Every structure is written in structure tokens, then in C-alpha cells.
Amino acid sequence: MTIGLEHYLVVSAILFALGLFGVIIRRNVLVIYMSLELMLNAANLALVAFSRFNNNLDGQVMVFFIITVAAAEVAVGLALIVALFRRKQTTHVEDLATLKF
Amino acid sequence: MSELPNILFYVFAALAVIFAIMVVANPFSRSPVTSAMFLVLTMACLAGLFTLLHAFFLAAVQILVYAGAVMVLFLFVIMLLDLQEEQRRKIKSLGFVAGLVSVGSVLAIFIRSLLIVKPGEGTIASIEGSTVELGRLLFTKYLLPFEIVSILLLVAMVGVILLSKKDLK
Numbered sequence: 454m455t456i457g458l459e460h461y462l463v464v465s466a467i468l469f470a471l472g473l474f475g476v477i478i479r480r481n482v483l484v485i486y487m488s489l490e491l492m493l494n495a496a497n498l499a500l501v502a503f504s505r506f507n508n509n510l511d512g513q514v515m516v517f518f519i520i521t522v523a524a525a526e527v528a529v530g531l532a533l534i535v536a537l538f539r540r541k542q543t544t545h546v547e548d549l550a551t552l553k554f
Numbered sequence: 555m556s557e558l559p560n561i562l563f564y565v566f567a568a569l570a571v572i573f574a575i576m577v578v579a580n581p582f583s584r585s586p587v588t589s590a591m592f593l594v595l596t597m598a599c600l601a602g603l604f605t606l607l608h609a610f611f612l613a614a615v616q617i618l619v620y621a622g623a624v625m626v627l628f629l630f631v632i633m634l635l636d637l638q639e640e641q642r643r644k645i646k647s648l649g650f651v652a653g654l655v656s657v658g659s660v661l662a663i664f665i666r667s668l669l670i671v672k673p674g675e676g677t678i679a680s681i682e683g684s685t686v687e688l689g690r691l692l693f694t695k696y697l698l699p700f701e702i703v704s705i706l707l708l709v710a711m712v713g714v715i716l717l718s719k720k721d722l723k
Contacts, residue, residue, distance in 0.1 A: 455560065456559070456560050456563045456606075457674040457677075458673055458674030458677055459668055459672070459673070459674045460563065460567070461603070461607070462664075462668055462673070462674075463665065463668065464567045464570065464571065464603070466661060466664035466665060466668070467571050467574075467661065468570065468571065468574050468596075469660075469664070470657045470658075470660055470661040470664070471571070471574040471575060471577075471578055471657075472574070472578070473656075473657050473660060474578055474579070474653055474654070474657040475577065475578030475579070477649070477652070477653035477656065477657065478578070478579070478649055478650055478653040479578065481586055481637075483586045483589075483628070483631065483632060483635075484577075484578075484586055484589050486628075487577060487586075487589050487590060487593050487628065488577070488578055490593065490620075490624070491574055491577060491578070491593065491596065494596070494597065494600055494620070497600070497612075497616075498600055498603060498604075501603075501604055501607050501609045501612060502607060503673075504607075504609070504681060505607045505608060505609070505679050505680075505681050506673075506674060506677040506678075506679055507677060508677075508678075508680050508681050509681070510681060510687055510688065510691055511691070511695075513609055513611075513612055513688055514688065514691050514692060514695075514696050516609075516612055517612065517615065517688070517692065518696075518699060518703055520612075520615055520616070520619050520620065521619075521703050521706075521707065522703065522706065523620075523624070524619055524623060524624055524707075525706055525707050525709075525710035526710075527624050527627055527628070528627065528710055528711075528714050529710050529713050529714055529717070531627055531628070531631045532713070532714040532717040532718050533717060534631065534635075535631060535634065535635070535717075535718060536717050536718065538635050544635060544637060
């Protein structure tokens with residue numbers, strides 16, 4: 454049995470769901486951030502698979518941009534987390550509810 | 555010989571899913587460092603899947619940027635913050651069940667739409683993601699987004715320097 458597009462998309466969907474699950478249940482900002490990275494990676498896998506099976510290289514260029522933007526996003530997000538930790542001494546989301554109505 | 559990529563696909567896919575589970579819901583440890591290490595392994599497995607999809611350049615970039623730079627940044631911040639009391643808190647069971655239900659339904663929507671649409675029908679795996687082709691595309695068709703991304707990186711750098719100043723206003 455050959456591996457088709459669906460196989461890759463199923464793996465991508467499972468990884469995305471796991472990332473979403475992590476964002477929902479974990480309470481540590483850093484782990485939530487890692488789960489976000491996992492979701493971005495799942496999207497990357499889907500894009501590369503579509504690119505390969507639809508004979509179109511645009512998807513891979515998109516993945517290249519996503520990786521670049523994710524690197525910038527991680528840098529800014531971690532700087533925010535460090536700034537937040539300096540002020541509040543915690544990375545637990547339930548202690549960071551100042552904006553909660 | 556043609557069987558080997560198929561076996562490798564299943565190996566990499568299973569390992570990626572197992573490591574991803576260990577990232578979000580590790581039953582043995584709640585430490586962010588463990589999550590980060592398992593995330594590195596997930597990235598490596600995804601790079602293997604990229605290689606199986608003949609996207610060699612992206613596989614290399616995945617290892618260099620994600621498993622290398624991004625995760626080192628994560629580990630640096632974890633070590634910098636020095637978290638100890640984080641491990642003691644428990645996950646609420648109601649939140650766990652609610653998360654499981656919502657994520658399960660999202661996954662069901664994904665799989666079901668895949669089964670209905672069948673996007674892979676009649677397609678043939680043909681493209682080679684060689685660095686030459688990718689680079690050519692990047693500097694012709696995608697030249698403007700490429701430049702915008704470089705500006706974005708500059709802005710991110712300036713923002714990070716501003717955010718990590720000692721007396722943040």
C-alpha cells in the first residue's frame with residue numbers, strides 16, 4: 454500500500470489536535486507556547502504534503518515563511534513572558550488574570 | 555526497495571504523535587524542560603517526514619531553525635525563569651474533560667472532511683523540493699513577501715530589545 458496525501462493529512466490533523474489540547478489544558482505559559490509551536494508544525498506538514506501531491510512548489514515557500522515568522526514570534530513571545538515574570542514572579546496563567554473582566 | 559519509504563513514514567508518524575503526546579500530557583513529569591525536549595524530538599520526526607516528502611531544504615531548515623534555534627531559546631528562558639512550584643499544581647478534571655471533548659470534535663471534523671473530500675484522489679507525488687527551485691521561486695515570484703519578512707524580523711528584533719530592558723514602562 455502506498456502512502457498518499459491522506460496519510461500525511463491525518464498525521465497533521467492529529468498533531469494539530471494535540472497542540473490545541475495542550476493549549477486548552479496546560480496552565481503554564483511556556484508549555485502553552487510550545488503547544489502553539491506544535492500546531493504551527495502540523496500546519497507546515499499539511500502544506501508540504503499538499504505541495505508534493507499537487508505538483509506545486511508554492512506550499513513549500515509558504516512553509517519557509519511560516520518558519521521565519523514563527524521564529525520571530527517565539528522571540529517576541531518569550532521576551533514578553535520574561536518581562537511578565539519579572540513583574541509577577543509566575544508563569545501560571547491563572548495568576549496572570551489582571552485583564553480578566 | 556520501494557517498501558522502505560512506507561515503513562519509514564509509519565515509523566516517523568508514530569514517533570511524532572507519541573512525542574507530541576509527551577509534550578502536552580506527559581504522565582511522568584510536568585516540567586517545562588521535559589516538554590521542550592520532547593518537542594525537539596517531535597520536530598526531528600517532522601523533519602524526517604519532510605524528507606520523505608522530498609522537501610530536503612525544508613527538512614534542513616526545520617532542524618536548524620526549530621530544533622536548533624527556537625528550542626534553545628525556549629530552554630534558555632526556562633532556565634532563566636527558574637520555575638519550581640509549577641509542578642505541584644494539578645490539572646482540573648473538568649477542564650481536562652472539556653478539552654478532550656472539544657479537541658476530539660475538532661479532530662473528528664478534520665478526519666471526516668478528509669474522508670468526504672478525498673483530496674489525494676488521482677494525485678501523483680511528483681514534485682521535488684530542491685533548494686534551487688525553492689530559491690528561484692523565493693527571489694522571483696515571492697520577492698516582495700521575502701522583503702517584508704526581513705522587515706518583520708528587524709521589527710521583532712527591535713521589539714525584543716525594547717521588551718527586555720530593565721525598567722519596562
